[in-house]
Amino acid sequence: MEESAPKIVLVDGCDCxxxxxxxxxxxxxxVREWRINVRAHKVYIDGLSWSECLLCKASDGDGxxxxxxxxxxxxxxxxxxxxxxRGETVERVQR
Ligand SMILES: [Zn+2]
Known part of the structure; x- marks a missing residue:
């Protein structure tokens, strides 16, 4: 069996x-000293790539x-x- 090479895709940073x-x-x-605020593209569900902001998680319980x-x-x-x-305006859209 031939092993396939991993596909590496570079994307822009994933800021919250x-x-x-x-x-x-x-x-x-x-890089070895990096600490992260955002666990980027951690889970892929229903066609969306979900990331988790650890700062929002700490303050709001969900990031x-x-x-x-x-x-x-x-x-x-x-x-x-x-x-x-936080003073942000949120537009609710049905999916
Ligand atoms: Zn955040």
Whole structure:
């Protein structure tokens, strides 16, 4: 059996669209010293790639977010009150 080479796709950083945290705490450090704010593209469910912001998780109890095909931010509806409490405007869209 022939082994296939892994496919590596480089993407832009995955910053949190809710709190603005960068994916890496300080990406000027050597990679071995990186600490992360966002666990990027951790889970793929129902056509969406979900990432988890650890700062939102610590403050709100839920840091999951994804982007849809149009670039809209998708969150669990239970997160909306915490996001609105930060002064953000949330548009509710049925999927
Ligand atoms: Zn966040």
């Amino acid at each position: 669209p809710v709190c603005g945290a960068t994916e890496v705490v300080d990406n000027t450090l050597p 999951w977010f994804a982007h849809d095909d149009e670039g809209n931010v998708v969150v669990n509806p239970s997160r909306i009150p915490a996001i609105e409490a």
